Amino acid sequence: xxxxxxxxxxxxxxxxxxxxxxxxxxxxxxxxxxxxxxxxxxxxxxxxxxxxxxxxxxxxxxxxxxxxxxxxxxxxxxxxxxxxxxxxxxxxxxxxxxxxxxxxxxxxxxxxxxxxxxxxxxxxxxxxxxxxxxxxxxxxxxxxxxxxxxxxxxxxxxxxxxxxxxxxxxxxxxxxxxxxxxxxxxxxxxxxxxxxxxxxxxxxxxxxxxxxxxxxxxxxxxxxxxxxxxxxxxxxxxxxxxxxxxxxxxxxxxxxxxxxxxxxxxxxxxxxxxxxxxxxxxxxxxxxxxxxxxxxxxxxxxxxxxxxxxxxx
Ligand code: NAP
Numbered sequence: 675x676x677x678x679x680x681x682x683x684x685x686x687x688x689x690x691x692x693x694x695x696x697x698x699x700x701x702x703x704x705x706x707x708x709x710x711x712x713x714x715x716x717x718x719x720x721x722x723x724x725x726x727x728x729x730x731x732x733x734x735x736x737x738x739x740x741x742x743x744x745x746x747x748x749x750x751x752x753x754x755x756x757x758x759x760x761x762x763x764x765x766x767x768x769x770x771x772x773x774x775x776x777x778x779x780x781x782x783x784x785x786x787x788x789x790x791x792x793x794x795x796x797x798x799x800x801x802x803x804x805x806x807x808x809x810x811x812x813x814x815x816x817x818x819x820x821x822x823x824x825x826x827x828x829x830x831x832x833x834x835x836x837x838x839x840x841x842x843x844x845x846x847x848x849x850x851x852x853x854x855x856x857x858x859x860x861x862x863x864x865x866x867x868x869x870x871x872x873x874x875x876x877x878x879x880x881x882x883x884x885x886x887x888x889x890x891x892x893x894x895x896x897x898x899x900x901x902x903x904x905x906x907x908x909x910x911x912x913x914x915x916x917x918x919x920x921x922x923x924x925x926x927x928x929x930x931x932x933x934x935x936x937x938x939x940x941x942x943x944x945x946x947x948x949x950x951x952x953x954x955x956x957x958x959x960x961x962x963x964x965x966x967x968x969x970x971x972x973x974x975x976x977x978x979x980x981x982x983x984x985x986x987x
Contacts, residue, residue: 693748694812
């Protein structure tokens with residue numbers, strides 16, 4: 675527990691996987707004197723009250739932002755502009771306004787015009803998540819050893835950026851600073867393209883004639899099920915990601931299609947050397963991710979296997 679809170683009042687607008695994880699982490703570490711939250715629907719607000727994690731659950735975004743020292747929008751990217759407009763008149767002089775959106779240039783473009791000059795706008799993206807959403811899905815440890823990318827627009831107060839960086843570091847994250855455009859290009863290949871591929875493969879398998887759906891599910895351990903985890907991600911969030919990071923995603927999709935054509939050609943020609951070299955390179959990338967601590971070394975993503983002789987239990 676910290677001796678003095680980093681922020682007197684923190685407002686979390688939106689309480690789903692990310693907002694709920696920030697709330698749980700900040701509360702257990704004492705990073706905020708007071709945490710106020712709100713959500714769009716009455717049902718989510720009621721559930722957050724029941725959970726009893728935050729100090730106050732209020733009815734509107736404006737009420738949450740009022741007098742807060744740190745305001746974090748934990749809502750879909752496409753909603754950030756409207757919410758910035760709504761909270762702008764209620765922001766305290768010197769407050770830090772941030773978000774957690776998976777796309778950065780579009781968020782900056784949507785929010786910045788509404789924010790008064792006497793607040794500090796420091797957009798952020800914690801590169802951490804699961805396929806679950808909603809108020810029950812968050813957990814305090816979500817950000818530990820994950821990266822949080824800050825994309826402060828040019829001229830942002832350095833002290834405010836550092837204060838937000840310290841908040842994320844306290845939640846366990848490593849912090850990196852980059853431009854919103856660079857962020858969007860990097861995430862297009864590391865996150866947005868893999869999601870698009872997973873969404874495609876899962877629907878391709880579902881629509882295949884001659885393979886009944888039950889066979890797709892039954893034999894899914896051959897690799898398919900690992901794509902289904904990603905393809906189960908929140909439809910609203912991912913719709914907004916592809917609508918708002920269109921250019922970078924299309925650029926990466928072009929690269930991907932070229933590489934897919936090369937592999938297709940190697941298969942058609944029976945070019946075993948090309949396939950072997952390709953798969954050797956990709957295996958090294960997986961090992962590199964484990965080496966830098968961004969995934970567990972345990973095989974099969976650490977799934978627990980039943981003991982022999984007890985499989986039927
Ligand atoms: P989530 O679990 O679905 O929670 C979203 C929250 O936003 C809910 O409280 C929801 O309220 C509220 N909300 C939805 N639409 C809104 C609107 N139009 N106006 C105001 N509030 C609205 O989502 P999440 O996974 O936490 O994602 C939130 C943000 O984090 C997104 O921008 C996403 O890009 C980013 N992000 C997500 C992940 C991930 O893996 N999920 C990782 C990193 C960053 P109701 O419950 O009342 O609808």
